[in-house]
Amino acid sequence: MNQLNEKLRFLESKNVFLIPIEEQHLDLYYELLGQASFDNCKYTGSKIPITKVGVTNYISDICSDHSRVDFFIVNKENDEIVGEVVINNIDSKNRCASTRIAIFQEKNYNKKFGTEALLLALDFGFGMYNLHRIELQVYSFNERAIHVYESIGFKKEGVLRDYLYFDHQYHDAIVMSIIENEFKKREY
Numbered sequence: 001m002n003q004l005n006e007k008l009r010f011l012e013s014k015n016v017f018l019i020p021i022e023e024q025h026l027d028l029y030y031e032l033l034g035q036a037s038f039d040n041c042k043y044t045g046s047k048i049p050i051t052k053v054g055v056t057n058y059i060s061d062i063c064s065d066h067s068r069v070d071f072f073i074v075n076k077e078n079d080e081i082v083g084e085v086v087i088n089n090i091d092s093k094n095r096c097a098s099t100r101i102a103i104f105q106e107k108n109y110n111k112k113f114g115t116e117a118l119l120l121a122l123d124f125g126f127g128m129y130n131l132h133r134i135e136l137q138v139y140s141f142n143e144r145a146i147h148v149y150e151s152i153g154f155k156k157e158g159v160l161r162d163y164l165y166f167d168h169q170y171h172d173a174i175v176m177s178i179i180e181n182e183f184k185k186r187e188y
Contacts, residue, residue, distance in 0.1 A: 010071065011124060013116040018071035018085065023063055025072070030055045032081060032104050067091075069124070073103070073117040082108040085117045087125045087134070095132035097125055115148050122152070126180045135177040139164055146174065153186045154178045 009017040021029065033050045062070045068088035072081045083103040090097040099121060103114050125131045136154065138145050150156075154176040163173035 011120040013120055015076055016113050016116045017074050017076055018117060018120055019074060021059065021062065021070040021072055021084065023059055026056060026059055028081070029059060071121065073113055075113065082113050083117065085121045087121055090129055092129070095130060097129065097131050097134050099134050099136050115152065118152060122178065122183055126183055132180050133177055135175060137173045137175055140172040140174055149176050152178065153182045
């Protein structure tokens with residue numbers, strides 16, 4: 001059921017396309033979040049139970065917040081939504097923002113969907129919002145994501161010690177960033 005009825009392809013790469021998350025996607029988004037694995041919750045630091053009211057409020061908030069752009073990541077092969085990628089905390093005066101990405105189900109890990117989607121989102125942020133710097137935080141146990149971020153060109157800037165408390169343990173968060181000229185000169 002996590003397929004789209006529309007074919008709006010806002011940004012597109014070899015294996016994925018991105019579409020903006022809109023209020024009409026409420027039921028679909030609620031279903032997708034409900035299917036997310038425990039590992040997915042750990043990777044994102046999510047602890048709040050998913051409720052229809054919570055998702056309704058969240059979508060309403062993101063659709064009215066002009067300091068962010070939220071996209072579904074869609075597998076071009078079958079129009080299945082596999083995740084989301086976000087450029088948020090857009091600060092046009094300082095030309096910086098944050099990003100985050102999630103692949104909802106383990107069956108879609110290691111297929112390059114996240115890498116392609118993040119590259120599309122970064123290109124959009126640098127090219128359309130004239131951003132100079134985009135940062136993210138990743139938990140130290142998420143080695144797969146750290147590898148992807150480094151392969152794209154993100155640099156480690158620091159560590160937030162014991163930043164996340166999840167499942168009876170503390171975990172560090174690693175702050176990483178990429179600057180527009182680093183993104184533009186990267187090799188594919």
